[in-house]
Amino acid sequence: MAEWICRTLRDGGLEGEHAPALIIKDTIRCPLSSFVFDHVLSQLSSFILSNKSQSKGIVLVALSRSPLYYQQFLKSKGYDVVDSPCWIKALDCYSDPLGWKSKLVESGSILNRDPGSSFTSSLCKNVRDLDNLFSSIIEIGKELAGDGKGRFVVAIDSVSEMLRHTTVSSVAALLSNLRSHDQVCCLFWLLHSDLHETRATAALEYMSSMQASVEPMALPANGQIGNSMNLSLMEQNYRRGKFCVRVKRRNGRVRMMFEELCVEISGVKFAPVSSEDNVISQSLVPKVQFNLQLSEKELNDRAKVVLPFEHQDNGKTTQIYDGRKSLNEDETEIHEKVNSSGKGEIIYFRDSDDEMPDSDEDPDDDLDI
Amino acid sequence: MFDEMRIVKIYIHMAAIRPRSSSFSRSTSVASNAVPGLKHGPNGTMFLSSGIQDLDKILGGGFTLGSLVMVMEDPEAPHHMLLLRNFMSQGLVHHQPLIYASPAKDPRGFLGTLPSVMVSKDDKSRAHESEQEKGLRIAWQYKKYFGEQNSDSQRDGKSEYCCDFDLRKPLERHFFTGKHIDCITLKDSADLTTFHDRCSSFLSQTPRTDGNVIGGRIAIQSLCSPQCEFSDKEWDMLSFVRSLKSLVRLSNSVAIITFPPSLVSPAFSKRLQHLADTLVSVKAIPDEDKELAKLLTGYQDMVGLLSMHKVARINTQVLNVSSDLTSSLK
Numbered sequence: 001m002a003e004w005i006c007r008t009l010r011d012g013g014l015e016g017e018h019a020p021a022l023i024i025k026d027t028i029r030c031p032l033s034s035f036v037f038d039h040v041l042s043q044l045s046s047f048i049l050s051n052k053s054q055s056k057g058i059v060l061v062a063l064s065r066s067p068l069y070y071q072q073f074l075k076s077k078g079y080d081v082v083d084s085p086c087w088i089k090a091l092d093c094y095s096d097p098l099g100w101k102s103k104l105v106e107s108g109s110i111l112n113r114d115p116g117s118s119f120t121s122s123l124c125k126n127v128r129d130l131d132n133l134f135s136s137i138i139e140i141g142k143e144l145a146g147d148g149k150g151r152f153v154v155a156i157d158s159v160s161e162m163l164r165h166t167t168v169s170s171v172a173a174l175l176s177n178l179r180s181h182d183q184v185c186c187l188f189w190l191l192h193s194d195l196h197e198t199r200a201t202a203a204l205e206y207m208s209s210m211q212a213s214v215e216p217m218a219l220p221a222n223g224q225i226g227n228s229m230n231l232s233l234m235e236q237n238y239r240r241g242k243f244c245v246r247v248k249r250r251n252g253r254v255r256m257m258f259e260e261l262c263v264e265i266s267g268v269k270f271a272p273v274s275s276e277d278n279v280i281s282q283s284l285v286p287k288v289q290f291n292l293q294l295s296e297k298e299l300n301d302r303a304k305v306v307l308p309f310e311h312q313d314n315g316k317t318t319q320i321y322d323g324r325k326s327l328n329e330d331e332t333e334i335h336e337k338v339n340s341s342g343k344g345e346i347i348y349f350r351d352s353d354d355e356m357p358d359s360d361e362d363p364d365d366d367l368d369i
Numbered sequence: 370m371f372d373e374m375r376i377v378k379i380y381i382h383m384a385a386i387r388p389r390s391s392s393f394s395r396s397t398s399v400a401s402n403a404v405p406g407l408k409h410g411p412n413g414t415m416f417l418s419s420g421i422q423d424l425d426k427i428l429g430g431g432f433t434l435g436s437l438v439m440v441m442e443d444p445e446a447p448h449h450m451l452l453l454r455n456f457m458s459q460g461l462v463h464h465q466p467l468i469y470a471s472p473a474k475d476p477r478g479f480l481g482t483l484p485s486v487m488v489s490k491d492d493k494s495r496a497h498e499s500e501q502e503k504g505l506r507i508a509w510q511y512k513k514y515f516g517e518q519n520s521d522s523q524r525d526g527k528s529e530y531c532c533d534f535d536l537r538k539p540l541e542r543h544f545f546t547g548k549h550i551d552c553i554t555l556k557d558s559a560d561l562t563t564f565h566d567r568c569s570s571f572l573s574q575t576p577r578t579d580g581n582v583i584g585g586r587i588a589i590q591s592l593c594s595p596q597c598e599f600s601d602k603e604w605d606m607l608s609f610v611r612s613l614k615s616l617v618r619l620s621n622s623v624a625i626i627t628f629p630p631s632l633v634s635p636a637f638s639k640r641l642q643h644l645a646d647t648l649v650s651v652k653a654i655p656d657e658d659k660e661l662a663k664l665l666t667g668y669q670d671m672v673g674l675l676s677m678h679k680v681a682r683i684n685t686q687v688l689n690v691s692s693d694l695t696s697s698l699k
Binding site: 167168170172173176202203204205206207246248249251252254255256 | 444445446447448451472473474556594595596597598600601629631632633634653654655656657672673
């Protein structure tokens with residue numbers, strides 16, 4: 001499913017539609033979303049370099065990891081970002097997000113040792129000003145894509161970092177502006193959902209068209225960390241996870257897909273869900289305290305029940321119990337009681353034998369009108 | 370866009386609608402209604418159409434003039450846009466004044482997505498129906514139900530109360546000319562005061578006491594959308610909706626507001642829901658869900674679920690339609 005997501009991002013949106021937007025979420029229990037982010041980035045890079053995509057470049061807004069990390073990562077994947085013609089540029093919001101370093105340099109307290117590189121297009125000194133950030137992104141994107149119809153991809157590393165400095169509404173405004181911009185082909189960003197209030201996460205999910213979340217495969221029992229089994233489970237959660245994707249389709253339906261995620265030295269691997277970890281599909285049958293389903297044995301027993309007033313085709317006349325015990329029945333009953341002590345029986349003694357069970361008389365006949 | 374859908378049809382899955390007609394029914398003939406976009410309702414109210422025939426039936430005739438309709442969105446599905454599109458198109462076809470507000474930069478662009486009136490194949494369907502009737506031998510006591518259907522299909526497309534809309538074709542341009550359409554963006558407003566003033570001046574054009582009733586429409590999309598600066602000022606939004614409700618009640622218009630309830634705190638969501646006269650919610654359905662396919666017939670064509678929570682009760686204590694219904698959108 002990860003391939004499907006990357007292809008959807010590559011294809012972009014239709015004319016007049018907003019660009020597809022992917023949100024990659026995780027929690028501390030399984031913090032593998034940065035690997036997913038890197039994977040999506042490398043996939044899109046390969047599409048762009050092999051000319052399979054309509055977008056001409058990627059603008060990477062680096063907030064939580066240095067652009068140098070990305071340079072090395074892409075190099076390890078075989079994409080040279082420094083020497084070859086540029087198709088990717090990073091907006092460095094990591095080195096000096098609030099402009100403190102440049103103030104110190106200006107006042108002469110420290111020396112500026114940063115050599116800069118062609119990969120890093122520009123340094124953002126004020127992450128709080130999102131309007132400025134928006135215009136810088138668009139500027140870099142236009143450089144990469146060329147003017148006119150060229151489109152580019154925007155990748156935001158860690159919107160969580162952005163939310164540290166600004167409000168949810170300004171971040172949401174930035175994302176919606178990017179999505180509605182003509183030249184943006186697609187957009188994806190990273191979010192650590194347990195760092196923020198549910199409303200903030202909900203607002204950012206609202207702005208996206210696809211949600212990919214990384215969840216732990218195995219939850220530690222009882223929340224006790226000291227237990228050795230739980231420790232190994234937790235370690236496992238740092239290497240493997242469940243990758244759940246929710247896609248908002250154009251016709252208004254929501255598609256959910258699941259995969260297994262495994263982090264190895266070479267990168268991230270996605271595999272279809274193994275049969276052990278079954279997908280718990282949402283059942284619409286309400287959860288009640290009594291059992292609505294029948295087990296196999298119960299189904300068999302139900303089929304065996306002899307229904308009254310139904311011919312059983314076995315020659316015997318059906319005996320309809322009318323509440324009055326005859327002498328014969330009495331004897332057989334005593335026998336049965338001795339033989340089958342395990343079965344439950346309802347023994348009912350009628351109050352009196354005077355009452356006629358099946359009376360053809362109309363009870364209203366007694367009335368004298 | 371909805372390339373698979375043509376008309377929005379709403380199918381009712383729960384108990385069938387049986388309009389409870391009292392034994393004293395006013396004999397208002399349809400022909401005496403001069404204004405095409407409006408219809409007389411019970412208890413001295415007037416209705417205007419929502420643009421979807423099945424929804425009008427569920428509501429008991431349409432949206433009551435002077436009521437505030439709130440639609441609870443599902444953040445994962447755009448069905449509220451469908452309701453808004455039909456609502457706005459119906460208003461434009463009937464030349465009713467319209468205000469549309471949305472958090473988008475260019476709300477006028479949304480007008481381009483409004484559906485056009487379906488070209489009615491009236492003659493064909495009528496001939497077919499009469500043929501069918503000859504084959505059917507209907508008991509005399511049931512003929513009274515067929516009488517209603519016949520009178521509906523005999524109307525001309527233009528003067529129909531509720532039109533069928535073809536979602537694949539955009540609305541003809543000539544409906545957009547005229548000064549009675551206003552599009553406002555809520556994006557860059559720090560608060561709702563300017564919009565409030567626009568609404569109140571719009572609503573003063575269609576006051577209750579006016580003899581010549583036209584019926585105005587206000588459509589506000591995604592009020593609590595996170596892009597707007599005022600989205601975290603919940604009390605401001607609440608007081609805006611409250612005063613809009615009171616303004617609408619004094620006028621001959623209908624205001625429809627869609628909002629995503631998951632993006633406001635639960636207390637405010639409840640308050641907004643209580644403010645509504647008519648409350649509807651739309652919900653997405655999961656794709657390729659085998660369990661749902663077993664439970665619901667027609668699952669393949671369904672795109673979403675529509676639930677009716679409240680229906681406007683103006684001048685009455687008793688509703689003649691049942692509320693708490695869930696229907697599916699196709």
